[in-house]
Amino acid sequence: MSELVNVAVDAMGGDNAPGEIIKGAVEALQESEKVKVFLVGQEEVLKKHLAEFTYEKDRLEIVNATEIIETAEPPVNAIRKKKDSSIVKAMGMVKAGTCDAYVSAGSTGANLVGGQVLVGRIKGIERAPLAPLIPTEKGVSLLIDCGANVDARPSHLVQFAKMGSVYMEHVMNVKNPKVAIVNIGAEEEKGNALVKETFPLLKNCPEINFIGSIEARDIPAGLADVVVCEAFVGNVILKLYEGVGSTLIKKVKAGMMTSLRSKIGALLVKPALKETLKDFDLEQYGGAPLLGLNGLVVKTHGSSKSIEIKNSILQCITFKEQQINDKIKEKILLKDE
C-alpha cells in the first residue's frame, strides 16, 4: 500500500460538532483506504462518541486539545491565546509535516488567520485565497477569492487565477479550465480600478486559459470554470447564491401549497425535484480550500453535516496525490522568477 494521506480534523468546530464531524471522519475512512484521520479535540468527549462507530483503529488517532475557539471570538486574539485549541493544534500538525491537510467547520476568521499565520504561505505566494466550488448549470466552478483577503491588489488576483486553474485542472479534472474575472460588463474597458488594472495582466498570462470578463448573471450558467474576484465581491457572490437559492426554494414550496390541485401535484414532483435540486446545494461539494499554503487547509460550512466533512477529507487525498502544491509552485513561482 502506498503512503497514507494524513488529515488533521478539527473535531470541535462547527454547529454540529463533535457528533457530525466524527461521523464524517469515520465515513471517510470507510470510503477510502488511502486516508488516516487525526481527530483533534477534547479526548474524553471524542472517545465517548467514537465508541458508537466501527472503523479501522490504526487509521484514526485522537489528539487531545482542551480548548475551543468559538465562532464569535476575534480571530487574531483567539489564535494567539488558545494554544491548546483544536484549531491551533491541528494546524500545528500541518505546519510540522505530521499531517498533509486539515479540515475544519469552525470559525471562518480563526481558520483564515490560522492558515496564514500557523500553517504559513508557500514562499512567493502573496495571499492565500479561499476558493469554494459553486454549483452551475454545467457542473461546478471555483470561486476565488471568497472572503480571505479584502482590498486585494492586481498581482494577488493573477496568482488566484493561476492557483484556481491548477485546482480545477488537477483536482476537478477540468481540461484547460476557462478563467474569467468578475466584471460589470463584458468589454475590456469596463470595471472598477482593480479590474481594469488586473484584466491586461490576466490577458498576458500564457499559463492560463483566460476568456475575459464574466458578468455575475453568467456565473450560475457556468460560463467559466475559475471565477476570479477580490474577497468582498466573492463573499457577496457566495452568500447571495445561498440567499437567492433558499428564498426561491421557499417560494416554490409555498407556491405548491396554494391549492388542493397544486398540493397533489407537489406530492408527485417532490422526489424528482429533490434529486435535481441536490446538485444546487452548496454543501454537497465539500469544503473550500484555502490555497497557497504549506499544506492544504479546507474550511467547510459552519452547519456541515457528516457528508460535507467526509467529502472534504476525501478531497484532501486528491490534493495530495495530484501534488497540487508542487504544481502551484511550478505555475506561479518559476514563471515569476
Next chain:
Amino acid sequence: MSELVNVAVDAMGGDNAPGEIIKGAVEALQESEKVKVFLVGQEEVLKKHLAEFTYEKDRLEIVNATEIIETAEPPVNAIRKKKDSSIVKAMGMVKAGTCDAYVSAGSTGANLVGGQVLVGRIKGIERAPLAPLIPTEKGVSLLIDCGANVDARPSHLVQFAKMGSVYMEHVMNVKNPKVAIVNIGAEEEKGNALVKETFPLLKNCPEINFIGSIEARDIPAGLADVVVCEAFVGNVILKLYEGVGSTLIKKVKAGMMTSLRSKIGALLVKPALKETLKDFDLEQYGGAPLLGLNGLVVKTHGSSKSIEIKNSILQCITFKEQQINDKIKEKILLKDE
C-alpha cells in the same frame, strides 16, 4: 383636473423597440389619466405603430428624433455626437422642463452618462446612483447604487442611503425604511476599506434608520428596505439575482420532467407555481430610477416588454406627486449646510 405629469419616453431603446415601448406607453395612458407621454423616436415608424392603438390623442405626442444610440456604442461619444437621437432629445426635454421624467430601455451606458451630463445632478448631489427594486421574501428592497458610479467614496454612499430612504418612504410607502450597508459580516469592524469608512458615517445620520451591515445572504430575505453598496457590488448583486433565479427555475422545470409521475405533478402545480414566482421576477417592478437628477430618469431592462414600460411610466406619477426631488434636497442638502 390637476396638472399632467409629462413623461418623455425613448421609443427607440431596448430589444423590443419600438413595438413594446409604444404598447406600454398606450397602456399607461389607459391606466392613468394623470400622465401625458412624449414618444421620442423616428416619427414615421412611430406613427405606423400607433395606428394600431386607441388612446386619448391629446395625451400623447410624437417628438421626431432621427438617430438611434445602439447598446454597444461607447456612451460618452454617442451622447456627444448623436444630437438627434431619441435619448439625447428626450433627456433634453427633461432638462428644459418640458417633461418631468424620462423612461428608456436603451443603452445603460448612454442613459447613465446622459443622466449626469444632459439632465444634470441636483446642486449638492455628488453622484447619481441607479437604484432598482429587487424582490424579497417580504416584498421589495431598493438596491442603491447598482452600476452608475464605480469606485465610489464614503460620502457618496451616505447620500445614496438618504436618497434611497426618501424613495422607499414616499414612493414605495415604507414607513421609516430600514437602511443597511452590504458587508461580509455583521460586525462593525468587518469589511473592506470603503465599508469601514462609511459605516460610522451612516451610524451618525439621524435622518435615516440605519440598522448596520447586511450580508448578501440576508438581502433576499428582505432584512433591509434600502440596501446600500457601491456600484460594482450592486451590479454583481442585481445580475446574480437574475442568474441564480433563472438557473434554479430551469433546474426546477428539468426536475419536474424526469419521470412520468413528476410530469403529471408538474401539470398540477404549474399554475400555482407560476403565480408565486411572478413576485420574484425583476421585470414586474418597472425600471430603476437614477436618483439625484434635475428630473426623474428611469432605466428599464433592455428586454422590457410593455408591462415594464407601463409600470415605469406610472412610477413617474408618484415620483412627481410626492415631490421626491424636493424631499431629497431637504434631506441631504439642508442638513449638509
